[in-house]
Amino acid sequence: MKIAFTAAGTTWESMIDPRFGRTEFFIVYNDETQEVSVVDNSAVKNEAHGAGTATAQKIFEIKPDVLITGNGPGENAATALKQLNMKIFVNAHNMTIKEAYENYKNGKLQSL
Amino acid sequence: MINNPPLKIGIASGKGGTGKTLLSTNLAAYLSLTQPTLLVDLDVEEPDDFLFVRGTTQSITDQYKMIPVWDEKACTLCGICSKTCKYHAVIQLGSIILVFKELCHSCYACSELCPAGALPMQKHKMGEIKTITSGNLTFIESRLNIGEEQAVPLIHQTHERVEKTHGDIPLQIFDCPPGTSCPVVASTRNVDFVVLVTEPTPFGLNDLRLAVETMKEIHKPVGVVINRYGIGNSDVEMYCREAGIPVLAKIRYDRRIAELYSNGQLVYDKIEDMQTSLDNIIKAIQNVVRKN
Structure with a gap:
């Protein structure tokens, strides 16, 4: 299963980026193969408009089964994400990616 | 005078x-x-x-403002529209094109560049x-x-x-x-x-x-x-x-x-x-x- 985190950095110890549309990176963890990969989304900071839909397009290409983030996607991004068969967990801000993963495993994250 | x-x-x-x-x-x-x-x-x-x-x-x-509307039957899913839209108002998710009319700036680029004519512009009442x-x-x-x-x-x-x-x-x-x-x-x-x-x-x-x-x-x-x-x-x-x-x-x-x-x-x-x-x-x- 592929799990994507909105991340402010590129390592397991990086903090969760609470924003969906304007997250700098996605850290993608495959818990079957234990592979970790990083997707750079930092180009989005040049976008005055439509960051949410642009990032939604990006996550569609990653096709994770689970998305873990902070505030949750905005309205436009949420509309786009409905097209994906993906579970979204929110309120993981102020956690490292590792902590967020552990909390997710223990069922402590709120699902959207 | x-x-x-x-x-x-x-x-x-x-x-x-x-x-x-x-x-x-x-x-x-x-x-x-x-x-x-x-x-x-x-x-x-x-x-x-x-x-x-x-x-x-x-x-x-x-x-009114003019916004594109997706014609699913005419669309060939070539992706030009979503790559063209500077405002990410048109995005392609696999076999679906989504238009976000609030983000659209009515620039006509997606509509004009669509080789299949699958994004005709339509009137949308704004005020x-x-x-x-x-x-x-x-x-x-x-x-x-x-x-x-x-x-x-x-x-x-x-x-x-x-x-x-x-x-x-x-x-x-x-x-x-x-x-x-x-x-x-x-x-x-x-x-x-x-x-x-x-x-x-x-x-x-x-x-x-x-x-x-x-x-x-x-x-x-x-x-x-x-x-x-x-x-x-x-x-x-x-x-x-x-x-x-x-x-x-x-x-x-x-x-x-x-x-x-x-x-x-x-x-x-x-x-x-x-x-x-x-x-x-x-x-x-x-x-x-x-x-x-």
Whole structure:
């Protein structure tokens, strides 16, 4: 299963980026193969408009089964994400990616 | 006889709640006592001049913007549309194209570049323009529908309408939105002079500076009206003096103005100094515009 985190950095110890549309990176963890990969989304900071839909397009290409983030996607991004068969967990801000993963495993994250 | 071109005055502020509506409605009503005057409420996201203008509704027209609509059957899923859209208003998710009409800037790029013609442009109602007359005063209210995110297209359409149907009215006052972003620039783009209404507080000064910078950028002559004069401090006046910006009038802080205003009343005929202030404002503007 592929799990994507909105991340402010590129390592397991990086903090969760609470924003969906304007997250700098996605850290993608495959818990079957234990592979970790990083997707750079930092180009989005040049976008005055439509960051949410642009990032939604990006996550569609990653096709994770689970998305873990902070505030949750905005309205436009949420509309786009409905097209994906993906579970979204929110309120993981102020956690490292590792902590967020552990909390997710223990069922402590709120699902959207 | 040679007609003078109309005098177009923008009332803007930077900071919200400083008195744009108070000044716009009172200036327009006062000037209309002696000559035909136009008042246009361009604060399309929350127009409120209508609270102070009582007249006869002449027309209400629907205003539209053009947005692309996806024709699933014609679409070949080539992806050109989503790569083209600078605003990410059109995105492709696998075999689905999603159009976000609030993000769309009606640039037609996706529609024109679609090789299959699968994104025809369609009308989408974004708001209304209402025309009201009251004696010598023509009042135009431009109102954006709730949920619409873009004020600029409607502001442009309102300017076009004014130009076409009321271009000959000698005095034209445009009540602009607060702030310093695109809607303000769109509102003030064809005025001759911009009045910046502020209050003598640190907040007023901070946002006044931003508004002055914005107007400098688009080469508009400006003057300042200090509302609620007597509260706060003298930093706004010092700033205007140092920056060489004329202070057109100071409207004294007066509880009676707040009371009248909150009851939907105009104040120019009830508060003694008000007509002098309005006269000073219009004379100063006429002097600056004539010199240019």
